[in-house]
Each structure stands twice: as C-alpha cells, then as structure tokens.
Amino acid sequence: MQVLVTGGAGYIGSHAVKVLLSKGYEVIVVDNLATGHVEAVDDRAKLYIGDISDEVFMDKVFKENDIKGVIHFAAFSLVGESMTNPYKYYENNVSKTNKLLKSMVEHNVLNLVFSSTAATYGEPEKTPIYESDAQVPTNVYGQTKLAMEHMIKWYGSAHGLNNVALRYFNVAGALEDGSIGEAHNPETHLIPIILQVANNKRAKISIFGDDYPTKDKTCIRDYIHVLDLCEAHVLALEYLFNGNPSDNFNLGSGEGFSVLEMIEAARKVTGHPIPAEVAPRRAGDPAVLIANSDKARKVLGWVPTRENIEIMIRDAWCWEQNKRY
Ligand code: UDP
Numbered sequence: 200m201q202v203l204v205t206g207g208a209g210y211i212g213s214h215a216v217k218v219l220l221s222k223g224y225e226v227i228v229v230d231n232l233a234t235g236h237v238e239a240v241d242d243r244a245k246l247y248i249g250d251i252s253d254e255v256f257m258d259k260v261f262k263e264n265d266i267k268g269v270i271h272f273a274a275f276s277l278v279g280e281s282m283t284n285p286y287k288y289y290e291n292n293v294s295k296t297n298k299l300l301k302s303m304v305e306h307n308v309l310n311l312v313f314s315s316t317a318a319t320y321g322e323p324e325k326t327p328i329y330e331s332d333a334q335v336p337t338n339v340y341g342q343t344k345l346a347m348e349h350m351i352k353w354y355g356s357a358h359g360l361n362n363v364a365l366r367y368f369n370v371a372g373a374l375e376d377g378s379i380g381e382a383h384n385p386e387t388h389l390i391p392i393i394l395q396v397a398n399n400k401r402a403k404i405s406i407f408g409d410d411y412p413t414k415d416k417t418c419i420r421d422y423i424h425v426l427d428l429c430e431a432h433v434l435a436l437e438y439l440f441n442g443n444p445s446d447n448f449n450l451g452s453g454e455g456f457s458v459l460e461m462i463e464a465a466r467k468v469t470g471h472p473i474p475a476e477v478a479p480r481r482a483g484d485p486a487v488l489i490a491n492s493d494k495a496r497k498v499l500g501w502v503p504t505r506e507n508i509e510i511m512i513r514d515a516w517c518w519e520q521n522k523r524y
Contacts, residue, residue, distance in 0.1 A: 201225045201264050202436065203308075205251050205299065206272030207244065208235025210381045211314065211370060211425060215270055216244050217379070218429040227264050229257075230273065233291075236524040239379050252295035254302055261306035268310035268436045269303060271296065274344070277387060278318065278483060281339035292343040297350060304358045310439040311351060312432050315364040317421075317451070317488055319345040326455075327421075327491040330366070330447050338483050348447070355445050363435040368421040368451035368490045370428055372511035373518035380518025381425075389420075390512060393462055394519040397471035404473060406458050408480035411487075417458035419487040421451035424511050427503035434499040448499065451490025452506045461508065468512045 202219055206212040207228030212235070219226050226244040229251060240246050245264070249256040251273055260266075274292045275281070281288040303311065318341030319334045336342040354360040371390050373380030381391050395401045409416045431450050439445075456464075466473050495501045505511065 201227060201266045203227045203229060203260070203264070203266045203269045204244075204272065205229050205269065206235065206274065206314075207246070208232060208237060208240050209272055210383070211428065212272040213239035213241075213379050214374060214425045215272070215429040215432050216241050217374060218426065218433055220244065222433055227260065227266060229260060234275070234383070236382060238524045250295065252298040254298060257299070257302040258306075261302060261308065266306075266308050268312070268439065269308060270312045270314070270432050270436065271299065272314045274314065276340060278338045278340045279387065281343070282483070285339045288339050288343045293346050293350070296347045300350065300354045300360065304354065304360065309358070309360050310436065311360055311362045312435045312439070313347065313351055313362060313364045315348055315366045315447070316341060316344050317366055317368045317449070317490065319348065319366060322485045323488065326487050327453060327489040328449065329491050330449055330494055352445070361439045362445045363439060364447045365431060365435060366447060366449050367428060368423055368449070368488060370425050371422045371508075372424040372426065372505065372514040374426070375514055375517070377514070377517035377521040378523075380515060380522070382522065382524055389458065389461060390465070390515050391519070393465045393473060394469070394512070394516055396473050397465060397469040397516070398519050402474065404462060404475045405478035406462075406475055407478055407484060409477045410480070413457060413486055415457050415459045418484055419455035419457050419489065421453065421455055421489045422508055422511055423451050423503065424505035424514070427505050430503070431495055431499060431501045434501055438499055446498070448495040449490040449492045450495055451492050452503065453490060453492055454506070455487060455489045456508055461512075464508050465512050465516075468509055469516055
C-alpha cells in the first residue's frame, strides 16, 4: 500500500519513512528541501522534489501513484523565527497545507495523519497535559499548527477527510545505526547542542534559566524517541484505514526531565565533562511540559519501547559522531 510522506527529508519525516518501509508500505516522499536533506531519504522511497502548494506538481504525484494515506510533516518549526517572521510561518505552514488538502480531496485521498505539537497548548494550567485541555499557543509556530489542526477538521466535515492530529512533546534520538538524525541549521534544540559540546564542536552549553519553580530550578520537558513517535504515526494511519473516527493524540512519555538532568545524562553517555553555564531565560519557555499519552496507548495500541533518556541520548550521540549532512 502506498503512503505519501510530506517533509520526508526532514528529521522526523525521514525516520517515519524508515518505519513505514520496515512495515511493508511503499513510500512516496514530497519535500521542497527548504530544510530537508536528500541524503536523509531512504533509497527505497520514491522522492519527488517540489512544493505541496504546487497544484500541478501535486496532481502529478497523486496521478502517478496510488496513494491511500498522507502523513504531513512539511512545515517550518523554529519558534524564535516564527515570532520575528509570522508571514513566513502562515504562508508555509497554513497556506500551503490548505493547498495540500485541496489536492488530496480532488484526488480522493481522504486519510491524513498530521504532525502537530505540544506548542498548541501554550502555557499549561496543569500537569500533565490532556488532549482535552485548552489550546492557547504562546508563539506563532504553535498558532500556525493549531490553525492547521482546525483547517483539517473543517475539511473533515466538508469533504470526509479522515484525520488524526498527533501532538508531540520533545522529540529526541535517531536511528540506532546513526545513519540519519537531527540536522537543523541553526540548531536550537537542547540534546543536539549538548552533544555538539561533547563532540568538541561547541565550548559549552547555556542553561536557559535557573529560576523556574521546578525541583532543580531548570525547565522540565517530556522527551520521546523519534522512532517511538514514528511508530505512533503508522498506528494512527492504520487506525484511519480501519475506519475509525478522526481524533487527536498526545505523544510523550509522561515523565519529565530537567535541563540539568539531561546534561548529566549526556555526561554519563558520552564520558565528556560537557561544561555548562547559566544564561538568562529564553522567551516563551514554559517551566514544565509533560504529556498524558494514555489515550494514544489505549486507542492506538501504542507501546513506546525507548522511553529511557539514556537510549535517546545514546542514539543521538551515535548520529552526532557520524553526521553525514
Ligand atoms: N535549552 C537550554 N539550552 C539550550 C537549548 C535549550 O537550556 O541551548 C532548554 C530550553 O530552555 C527548554 C529545554 O532546554 O527548557 C528544551 O528546549 P528545546 O529547544 O530542545 O525544545 P522545546 O522545549 O523548546 O521544544
């Protein structure tokens, strides 16, 4: 069965391609390479380089293949950039998704798994966060993802587009063999930056704030291995193929780790002292973000197997040392 992965040359998309292939799916990738890497796309996938908003191009993709479902990752995802350039985020994330949905409906491809985010919740009122909690984004990136969720729901009621939105918490790790992994430019995420220090590519890690109301005063996040996350995407797609109703699911581990704990775990995994210094808070960072993901476990039958942060750091470390792109 053929599945289209938009953004399949990106960090999470490229891992999803691997997981889909391992489960016997034929994979079509569409990526405009704005932030993706050709080298990240498995050779067994059929890669189309182009834009999801190019209707002529997407007509060709849908006509040349027999696509039964779409996993939609293609988006920009830098919070800081979204705050200074909202046009770029509304145009790329919202407007282009609108075009993609139009093409899907025209070609009668009516199963969609959407890559959403914990950023749609904003500053949570309580911990852990449930799917039914209020979604009040505090940044443009989260707001565009929420707009995309809403748009998809309206296409659901207007055109019968069956959909699942997966709201991720902090995605980490890489394929175990280190052949693909996270490669953002600029890199802003905690684990890759810590590991660049361990790999002597940076002098130290800055801890953004040590005055939060948490056990060690640094921010707490819920980390999830990229392969566990991608398994959930395939389960969500199969859930839709089986005729189940559209829904939303959180994807996280339910356990929180502070910035200091992550640095300590990386010291243990890499054997490097990883110098750290306290820096001012980063604007817009909530103190604690932890998911309740019981619904994904119960309804989708999701069983994450790599919930240990040392496993995530070990796999990311393997990638950091083998980086090809
Ligand atoms: N963080 C940090 N130093 C860095 C990068 C991130 O202290 O160089 C902190 C950040 O403030 C947040 C946590 O690490 O509390 C995770 O940040 P990341 O950017 O990886 O993910 P986010 O939670 O923003 O999605």
